Amino acid sequence: MSIQQLNTPAKTAISLFLLFVITATISSVILLGLELSGQKEGLNIPTISQIQNKYTMPSIVSAMKGSMYKEVTDDSDIDTVHNWIKEGSKKEGKLYEDAWKIIQNDCANCHSKTSKMSRAIPSMPFDTYEQVMTHTEAGYSWSKMSKQAHIHMFGISTFLILISLMFAYTTYKESVRSVLILSSFGGAFLDIFSWWFSKFVPELVYLIFAMGGLMVGSILLMSVLVLANIWKKEG
Amino acid sequence: MKGFSHKISTAGLSVVMASTMLLASSAFAADYKLESVKGTPATLDAGDAAWAKAKEVTVPLTETPYKPEGYKGMAKSTAVVKSLYDDKNIYIKLQYEDPTYSVERQPWVKQEDGSWKQLKAPDQTGHDNTYYEDKAALFWNINTKGFEKKGCAIACHITKEGMNNGFSDTSAGRKYTNNAGETIDMWHWKGVRGGLPFNQTHDQYVDSTNDPKLNKEWGRKGDAQEKGGYKNNINEAKTGPAFMNKDPKDNAIGSIKDENKVPFVDTFKAGDKIPGPIVTKHNGSAGDIETNAVWKDGKWTLVMKRALVTTAPKDVEQDVQFSDLKKPYFFGVAAFDNSQINHVFHDGSIELRFK
Numbered sequence: 001m002s003i004q005q006l007n008t009p010a011k012t013a014i015s016l017f018l019l020f021v022i023t024a025t026i027s028s029v030i031l032l033g034l035e036l037s038g039q040k041e042g043l044n045i046p047t048i049s050q051i052q053n054k055y056t057m058p059s060i061v062s063a064m065k066g067s068m069y070k071e072v073t074d075d076s077d078i079d080t081v082h083n084w085i086k087e088g089s090k091k092e093g094k095l096y097e098d099a100w101k102i103i104q105n106d107c108a109n110c111h112s113k114t115s116k117m118s119r120a121i122p123s124m125p126f127d128t129y130e131q132v133m134t135h136t137e138a139g140y141s142w143s144k145m146s147k148q149a150h151i152h153m154f155g156i157s158t159f160l161i162l163i164s165l166m167f168a169y170t171t172y173k174e175s176v177r178s179v180l181i182l183s184s185f186g187g188a189f190l191d192i193f194s195w196w197f198s199k200f201v202p203e204l205v206y207l208i209f210a211m212g213g214l215m216v217g218s219i220l221l222m223s224v225l226v227l228a229n230i231w232k233k234e235g
Numbered sequence: 236m237k238g239f240s241h242k243i244s245t246a247g248l249s250v251v252m253a254s255t256m257l258l259a260s261s262a263f264a265a266d267y268k269l270e271s272v273k274g275t276p277a278t279l280d281a282g283d284a285a286w287a288k289a290k291e292v293t294v295p296l297t298e299t300p301y302k303p304e305g306y307k308g309m310a311k312s313t314a315v316v317k318s319l320y321d322d323k324n325i326y327i328k329l330q331y332e333d334p335t336y337s338v339e340r341q342p343w344v345k346q347e348d349g350s351w352k353q354l355k356a357p358d359q360t361g362h363d364n365t366y367y368e369d370k371a372a373l374f375w376n377i378n379t380k381g382f383e384k385k386g387c388a389i390a391c392h393i394t395k396e397g398m399n400n401g402f403s404d405t406s407a408g409r410k411y412t413n414n415a416g417e418t419i420d421m422w423h424w425k426g427v428r429g430g431l432p433f434n435q436t437h438d439q440y441v442d443s444t445n446d447p448k449l450n451k452e453w454g455r456k457g458d459a460q461e462k463g464g465y466k467n468n469i470n471e472a473k474t475g476p477a478f479m480n481k482d483p484k485d486n487a488i489g490s491i492k493d494e495n496k497v498p499f500v501d502t503f504k505a506g507d508k509i510p511g512p513i514v515t516k517h518n519g520s521a522g523d524i525e526t527n528a529v530w531k532d533g534k535w536t537l538v539m540k541r542a543l544v545t546t547a548p549k550d551v552e553q554d555v556q557f558s559d560l561k562k563p564y565f566f567g568v569a570a571f572d573n574s575q576i577n578h579v580f581h582d583g584s585i586e587l588r589f590k
Contacts, residue, residue: 070384073384101413118299118310
């Protein structure tokens with residue numbers, strides 16, 4: 001049995017589904033690029049350095065280097081905050097005073113429980129030392145990881161199984177089908193796995209880059225190949 | 236058949252890649268850039284022929300510093316800015332959308348019982364956004380670190396949980412720079428208090444004063460002057476206006492010029508209004524900026540003129556000096572719709588270069 005034997009309505013439904021998947025996949029890459037680069041528009045392919053910031057650095061430093069970069073007065077301010085955290089995030093001393101001033105000037109106008117600015121984020125306040133401390137842990141916390149991992153793994157596996165089954169019933173060589181299906185699932189698993197453990201093994205950020213790329217590439221390629229194959233007349 | 240399938244696959248991938256590249260091309264949109272071109276308008280009329288050759292930059296004003304309770308003014312606008320310059324002066328033409336013409340700044344109104352009431356409606360921060368005036372401001376960087384990247388926001392310090400820089404404060408926020416010695420030039424056009432009466436923009440500046448005991452307006456200060464400004468038109472008993480316009484037609488601009496004021500004599504009927512502020516033209520450095528302003532069809536159009544280089548003793552720290560025409564100058568724009576401190580502004584800064 002091949003996918004080409006389906007009736008026209010089924011082929012139409014699958015084709016439209018795949019177009020949605022392609023669009024969604026590109027959108028997710030755009031979103032990731034915007035978040036990591038701090039840009040406001042366009043496709044910004046994440047760099048190793050940006051990925052390293054996100055997964056191995058304290059989230060406040062990662063944000064100052066990425067999505068919140070435009071709010072940072074000076075690049076040296078990021079180092080000051082990072083050094084304060086590396087030195088134990090103490091609530092005393094010059095390092096603390098400098099870092100606190102930077103956080104209040106650059107972040108807390110919006111990150112405040114009482115802020116009414118048009119881009120206020122009262123749900124993530126930096127009003128007190130204790131509130132800032134919740135964003136100083138390096139990399140993903142157990143809580144954040146569990147949340148991110150289960151949402152992504154449930155979501156990705158759901159549409160991957162559909163695309164994989166469609167691709168499995170195309171007329172391409174079995175080896176091609178197997179490799180791409182394995183690549184997509186394997187890429188997704190290793191990508192998510194690396195999110196968590198890169199804070200312990202920083203070299204894993206390369207795996208995030210490679211496996212993320214492999215997953216996205218496999219999904220796009222399988223989708224396009226299914227689209228090309230499904231409308232071909234049976235040989 | 237395999238060849239056909241391969242071609243289709245390649246075409247599909249090409250479409251995906253082309254879309255990707257198309258998206259990538261818009262990744263690094265330029266900041267707002269304005270070219271000031273050589274030209275001298277014969278007058279400060281917005282329709283002067285000299286403006287035809289000036290290029291414009293459009294800047295969306297989408298941000299606000301707070302949300303006044305019950306505010307009915309605009310939450311966003313769009314500014315269109317042009318610039319000309321000659322050997323002596325720089326000219327800025329600023330046009331922005333403001334659907335309402337607001338010139339009634341806390342006027343007195345005669346009541347049915349014969350008493351007078353000054354209309355005021357302070358919001359949760361004590362500022363008026365109902366009985367006020369339209370205003371606009373240009374913020375020019377002088378030497379403030381981070382202005383090029385953050386624009387006006389570099390000097391914006393929002394009050395959090397009633398505290399600002401360790402001081403109890405009821406205002407939504409305060410303007411001051413982050414480091415001693417840093418200043419920003421503020422061209423503050425105030426419709427009723429100088430803009431319409433004197434064709435003038437109040438030349439002010441912002442410094443790093445972050446203690447209200449040192450200055451009640453914190454970092455916001457007026458340039459040096461011997462006279463100029465406004466005072467509330469109120470009698471000693473605080474029961475009514477002290478003065479009125481010699482010619483009632485002058486009430487149209489919402490204020491009383493000091494030279495036109497005459498002692499208040501109550502011959503009015505219920506509902507009649509007397510302007511709230513008595514205004515005096517700024518002299519000295521505070522009066523550096525001549526401005527013609529017209530509101531028409533839901534838009535304010537301001538044409539400002541200032542010397543490229545100002546020479547008063549404190550102008551180096553209070554005024555942006557366009558002394559090197561090869562250098563970029565960074566500024567920001569804000570518009571106040573019938574509002575004391577709430578304003579619409581933009582992200583980042585605008586880069587001006589002389590061509």
